[in-house]
Amino acid sequence: MDLKKSLLLIIVVLLIDQISKIYIKTHFEYQESVEVFRWFKILFIENSGAAWGTKLNDFLPISESTGKLILTIFRLFAIVGIGYWLYDIIKKKSARVLIVAVSLIFAGALGNIIDSVFYGVIFNDSYNQVATLFADEPYGKLFHGKVVDMLYFPIIQDAVWPDWVPFVGGNNFSFFEPVFNIADSAISIGVALLIIFNKKAFPKKGQEERSEEGNE
Structure with a gap:
C-alpha cells in the first residue's frame, strides 16, 4: 500500500x-437523542477528557482547564x-494490513485532535x-x-445481574454504555486489525525475507 492510498483512506475517514x-453540533442540543433502532441511538454528548470521559484533574491536583490543555498537547505529540x-x-x-491499521489510527486520532484544538473557538455552547x-x-x-x-448502542438496557453474581448481583446494568464517534471507531478498528492480524502485521525477520524473495 503506497502513500497516496494511505492518504486517501485518512482523508475519507476525516471527512x-x-x-x-459538525452536523450533530449544529442540529442537536446537548444530550438530545434520536432513536434509529431500539439498540442504536444518535445521542449528542461532548467529551472534554480522554477515553471514557476520564479527566486528568480526577487524578492530579490541577484545574480542569490545565488538565485539558495537557491532554491536548499530549495528543499532538502522539x-x-x-x-x-x-x-x-x-x-x-x-x-498492507499494518499500513491500513496505522492509517486508521492516525485518522481517528487526528479527527479527535481537531475537536480538541479548534472546536472551542468556532462553536458556541450547546446547552439548551x-x-x-x-x-x-x-x-x-x-x-x-x-x-x-454521538454513536450510542444500548444493546441491553435496564437488565439486572443475577443474585448469584459476586459483588454486582441484583444491581442494574446496561450494555453497551459508551458513546463514541467515527474517529473513535477508526482507532478501534485499527487496533483490532493489529491484534487479529498480528502475525501478518509484524512478521518475523525470516518471514519478511521469504516474502521479499517471493515478490522478486
Missing part, C-alpha cells in the same frame, strides 16, 4: 468524522509519533440550544475544545 460532528510510524512503514513497504458554527461568542479557547460524540 466522514468531521462532517458527522499524532506526530503515529505519523512518523506511518511514514516509516510505508517507506519500508511493510504489510443548538450551537452555531463560527459563533461570535465561542464556548472556549484554542486547545480547550470538547470532542463531539
Whole structure:
C-alpha cells in the first residue's frame, strides 16, 4: 500500500468524522437523542477528557482547564509519533494490513485532535440550544475544545445481574454504555486489525525475507 492510498483512506475517514460532528453540533442540543433502532441511538454528548470521559484533574491536583490543555498537547505529540510510524512503514513497504491499521489510527486520532484544538473557538455552547458554527461568542479557547460524540448502542438496557453474581448481583446494568464517534471507531478498528492480524502485521525477520524473495 503506497502513500497516496494511505492518504486517501485518512482523508475519507476525516471527512466522514468531521462532517458527522459538525452536523450533530449544529442540529442537536446537548444530550438530545434520536432513536434509529431500539439498540442504536444518535445521542449528542461532548467529551472534554480522554477515553471514557476520564479527566486528568480526577487524578492530579490541577484545574480542569490545565488538565485539558495537557491532554491536548499530549495528543499532538502522539499524532506526530503515529505519523512518523506511518511514514516509516510505508517507506519500508511493510504489510498492507499494518499500513491500513496505522492509517486508521492516525485518522481517528487526528479527527479527535481537531475537536480538541479548534472546536472551542468556532462553536458556541450547546446547552439548551443548538450551537452555531463560527459563533461570535465561542464556548472556549484554542486547545480547550470538547470532542463531539454521538454513536450510542444500548444493546441491553435496564437488565439486572443475577443474585448469584459476586459483588454486582441484583444491581442494574446496561450494555453497551459508551458513546463514541467515527474517529473513535477508526482507532478501534485499527487496533483490532493489529491484534487479529498480528502475525501478518509484524512478521518475523525470516518471514519478511521469504516474502521479499517471493515478490522478486
